Amino acid sequence: MLDALHPIYHHGHPASSDRGYHPLTMIVALLRGSCLCALMGGLAIAADTAASADKLEVLKALPIENGQITLVEHSDAPTLAIPKGSTFNNLPPRTVVKVVLHPAKGSNINVEIWLPNAESWDSRLVGLGNGGAAGHIGPGTLVGPLSGGHVAVTTDMGTAPNPDSGIGNPEVWKDFGFRATHLMTVVAKQVIMAYYGKAAEHAYFVGGSTGGQQSLQEAQRYPDDYDGIVANIPAHCRTPLHAYFLWNEQILHKCPFSESQQRSVIKAGNDYMASREVPQTAGKLISDPRCTQNDIDAVITRARELDQTLTDAHAEALRKLFGGPRHAITGERIFCGIPFGSSFDIAHGNLYLFKWVFGADKDLMTIDFGKDIDTYTAALGPYLNAENTDLDRFRKRGGKMLMISGSADSCVPYHASLDYYERVAERIGSLDETKAFLRLYIIPGMSHGPGPGINKLPNMLDLVINWREKSALPDMIKGQRVINGKTELDLPLYPYPTKTGWVAETGFAPVEGPRRGVDRISGRFLPAAAE
Numbered sequence: 203m204l205d206a207l208h209p210i211y212h213h214g215h216p217a218s219s220d221r222g223y224h225p226l227t228m229i230v231a232l233l234r235g236s237c238l239c240a241l242m243g244g245l246a247i248a249a250d251t252a253a254s255a256d257k258l259e260v261l262k263a264l265p266i267e268n269g270q271i272t273l274v275e276h277s278d279a280p281t282l283a284i285p286k287g288s289t290f291n292n293l294p295p296r297t298v299v300k301v302v303l304h305p306a307k308g309s310n311i312n313v314e315i316w317l318p319n320a321e322s323w324d325s326r327l328v329g330l331g332n333g334g335a336a337g338h339i340g341p342g343t344l345v346g347p348l349s350g351g352h353v354a355v356t357t358d359m360g361t362a363p364n365p366d367s368g369i370g371n372p373e374v375w376k377d378f379g380f381r382a383t384h385l386m387t388v389v390a391k392q393v394i395m396a397y398y399g400k401a402a403e404h405a406y407f408v409g410g411s412t413g414g415q416q417s418l419q420e421a422q423r424y425p426d427d428y429d430g431i432v433a434n435i436p437a438h439c440r441t442p443l444h445a446y447f448l449w450n451e452q453i454l455h456k457c458p459f460s461e462s463q464q465r466s467v468i469k470a471g472n473d474y475m476a477s478r479e480v481p482q483t484a485g486k487l488i489s490d491p492r493c494t495q496n497d498i499d500a501v502i503t504r505a506r507e508l509d510q511t512l513t514d515a516h517a518e519a520l521r522k523l524f525g526g527p528r529h530a531i532t533g534e535r536i537f538c539g540i541p542f543g544s545s546f547d548i549a550h551g552n553l554y555l556f557k558w559v560f561g562a563d564k565d566l567m568t569i570d571f572g573k574d575i576d577t578y579t580a581a582l583g584p585y586l587n588a589e590n591t592d593l594d595r596f597r598k599r600g601g602k603m604l605m606i607s608g609s610a611d612s613c614v615p616y617h618a619s620l621d622y623y624e625r626v627a628e629r630i631g632s633l634d635e636t637k638a639f640l641r642l643y644i645i646p647g648m649s650h651g652p653g654p655g656i657n658k659l660p661n662m663l664d665l666v667i668n669w670r671e672k673s674a675l676p677d678m679i680k681g682q683r684v685i686n687g688k689t690e691l692d693l694p695l696y697p698y699p700t701k702t703g704w705v706a707e708t709g710f711a712p713v714e715g716p717r718r719g720v721d722r723i724s725g726r727f728l729p730a731a732a733e
Contacts, residue, residue, distance in 0.1 A: 257397055261299055264396050266389060269303035269311075282341065290345045295319050297397065301389050303382075308373035311360040311382045315390050316344045317353050317397055324351035325403040327394060328663065329387055329420075329428065331413015332356065335365035335554055336378065347663075353402065355390035357382045359412075365554035369562055372585075376733075379440075379585035380419040387420075387427045404671065408663050410434035411614055411650065414605075418588035418622075421603055423731065425596035430666035431603040435611055435650055439537070439618035440586035441555065441579050442527075442727050445571070446537035446615075449527035450550040452567055457519040464546055466509035467501075467520065471542030474501050480704040482691060487647030487655035490701065491541040491609050491616070492719040498524045501542060523549075526721070530572035534724035538617035541610060548650055549612035555582060575727075584732035589622065591629045597639045602670045604641055604662055608648030610655060616644050617720040623698060624718055633699075641697040645681055656681040656693065678712070 254276060261274045276297045282290045296316050303311040317323070328347040332339075336359035347354035360377025361367050368374040387405070394402050407428045409417045414436020420427050437443055459467070474497070476484040483489060493501075502520045506512045523546070526539030540549050553566050559581045560569070569575075596603070605623065607616035619642060627636040647655010660679050668674040676697070683691035693702055696712045703713035 258297065260396050261297070261393065264393065266301060266303070266392070268305045269301055269389070271299060271301050273298065273300035282345065284340075284342055287340075288342055290342060292349070293345060294322055294349060296348055299393055301393075303385050303389070305381060305385060306373045306376075308371050309360055309377050309381075310362065310367075311377055311385060312339060312358040312362060313355065313386045313389055314339045314341070314344065314357075315353065315355045315393050316348045317393070318348055318351060320398055322351055323353065323398065325400075326352045326667070327387075327390055327402040327405040328352040328354050329383070329390070329405065329407040329409075330354060330356040331383075331407070331409020331411075331416045332359050333411050333413060334552070335361055335368075336412060337361040337364055337367070350663075352406075353390065353394055355386055357386040359383070359416075366557070366562065368554070368558040370558070375558065375582055375585045379415075379582075380423055380588075383416040383420060384424045384427060387424070404429045404667070406430045406432075406663060406666060406670075408432040408434070409436075411437050414438060414614070415440055415586070415588055417603070421593055421596045421601065422588055422590040425593070425599065425601060429599075429601060430670040431601070432662045432666055433603060433605045434662065435607055435614045436588075436605060436619060437614045438588040438622065439723065439728070440588070441583045442537040442587075442723050443614065443618070444552060444555045445527050445575055445578070445727075446539075447550050447552045448556065448566065448569060449537075449571070450523060450540065450546070451553065453519050453522050454546065454550055455567060457515050459516065459519075459546060460511075463509055463512055463516065466512065467505045468543055468545070470501050470505035470508055474504050475542060480702060480710070482693070482704075483646060483655070488541070488543040488609055489646035490644070490715065491543060492716070493524075493542060495525075497542075527571060529575065529724070529726075530570055532724075534726060535721045536571065536575065536727050537723060538615060538721055540612045541615050541617075543647070544610040544612035544615075544649065546612065555586075558582065579727050579729065583727070583729040587728055587731070589728045590731055591622070591625045593626060593640065597630075600670065602639055602666055604643070604666050604669075604676060606643050606645060606659075606662065608645050608650065608656075610647050611650045613650035618723065620644070620698065621718075621720055621722055637697060641676060643679065643695055643697055645695065646693065646702070647683075648681075653683075656683055656691070656695075658682040658684050 258274050258276060264271055278295045280293050282293055296318055299315040301313040330343050339356055339358050343356055344354040359382045360374055405428045407417055407420055414433040415438045417431045417433035418436055418438040421431055472485055475488045479489060502517050524539040527536040529536060556566055556569060559578045605619055607619045609616060623642045627633050630636050645656050659681055665676040669676055678694050678696055681693045681695045682689050694710050699715045699717050700712045701715035703711045705711045
């Protein structure tokens with residue numbers, strides 16, 4: 203053992219008495235060194251703990267404009283169990299900050315921020331969207347970004363404790379429409395600077411459905427907030443979309459469809475559109491549900507052949523459901539109809555916006571699509587709709603955005619997103635210039651989330667990060683249908699208008715698909731944005 207110590211301790215020099223080192227002397231020195239190292243290590247840990255405690259105190263004392271920090275808490279617990287929800291494991295250490303904001307009387311916005319320890323932070327901020335009418339914060343949404351090394355932030359959009367908070371309250375309309383998401387971002391950046399002593403190098407936003415509305419509002423109204431954005435199944439055309447919900451609600455209230463009748467209608471659409479599909483999807487799903495009135499009539503005929511219980515009343519209802527809402531007086535397009543191959547179940551409901559305007563006691567079945575829709579649009583459209591095609595500031599500062607819609611989504615149908623994309627391209631004047639910063643993917647057979655066709659996509663946040671920071675174009679992406687761990691369908695997917703084609707000799711190949719092909723919503727239902 204002593205012989206082994208000599209070369210280590212002397213760093214290659216002979217352990218001889220002429221250097222004044224005796225083996226026993228070295229052992230004593232080593233033991234003293236070990237104690238010193240342990241002491242220094244303990245002091246370092248104590249210093250880190252003290253530094254962390256100091257950071258928490260800094261956050262607790264951080265002044266917030268028109269608001270206050272209500273919680274600052276550090277946790278090393280690797281497990282998070284959400285009441286009546288999921289349990290998450292292997293979480294990294296984090297500091298949780300909760301903030302409440304009151305930018306105006308009648309406004310109450312909750313924000314939650316999760317910060318990884320400094321040594322784990324990748325210098326990125328990720329803002330996360332909410333869903334439906336919001337009104338709550340789901341901690342589980344913050345887990346993924348935190349585990350990826352990002353600071354994560356989200357908001358309840360000011361609609362707590364439930365959607366009724368917006369009845370007759372324009373401040374809630376503003377918060378839900380755009381203000382809460384922006385202020386959430388401002389506060390998160392302030393907290394980052396206070397906690398880490400430096401700003402985030404990049405900021406990204408990811409949201410779906412209502413979160414997609416938040417995504418597009420950020421790009422349009424606050425282009426400096428985020429460097430990259432993922433707008434998944436975006437409910438950006440908000441007031442026309444909810445008019446579509448009401449239109450369907452009133453039709454289905456008068457003429458309901460049984461589950462078996464719905465299945466027949468879905469199958470009729472898939473059968474009719476099969477000739478336009480690649481062999482792997484023909485008759486199973488619809489990649490491109492754009493259609494004409496002749497297509498609608500043919501699908502209704504096919505549905506009645508499949509199901510003899512579908513009556514003339516059902517046929518008339520289907521014409522209205524597939525046709526979509528129009529203004530009762532002028533006939534102008536309000537929104538498009540339910541896409542072929544998609545469920546009716548998620549195409550109605552969500553009528554809280556009408557209560558915001560007409561009150562809690564309004565019989566929603568009596569709302570007309572003439573003057574009532576005009577009143578509703580004028581009240582909410584300027585705050586909720588994210589339809590401004592001027593994305594120049596976002597584009598010129600290097601911003602990148604991915605939009606994703608599902609071809610079988612009847613909750614937030616693809617039509618409005620496709621048309622918005624086309625209007626942006628028209629404004630810019632070039633599809634290539636548009637695709638350089640904004641790309642739209644229409645996912646075959648995807649509903650309001652995964653399935654019933656494609657149910658697995660790559661991590662879109664990673665794609666937009668690599669696009670923004672490494673100029674890695676998200677050209678072809680893989681979409682899969684995975685059932686019980688088995689891949690049943692594996693499709694290459696391309697940004698609109700490119701479609702997935704099939705060449706018998708070589709297999710899948712990109713083909714240029716048609717442009718436009720959906721009715722444009724009348725401008726009167728898309729009033730200019732207001733603060």
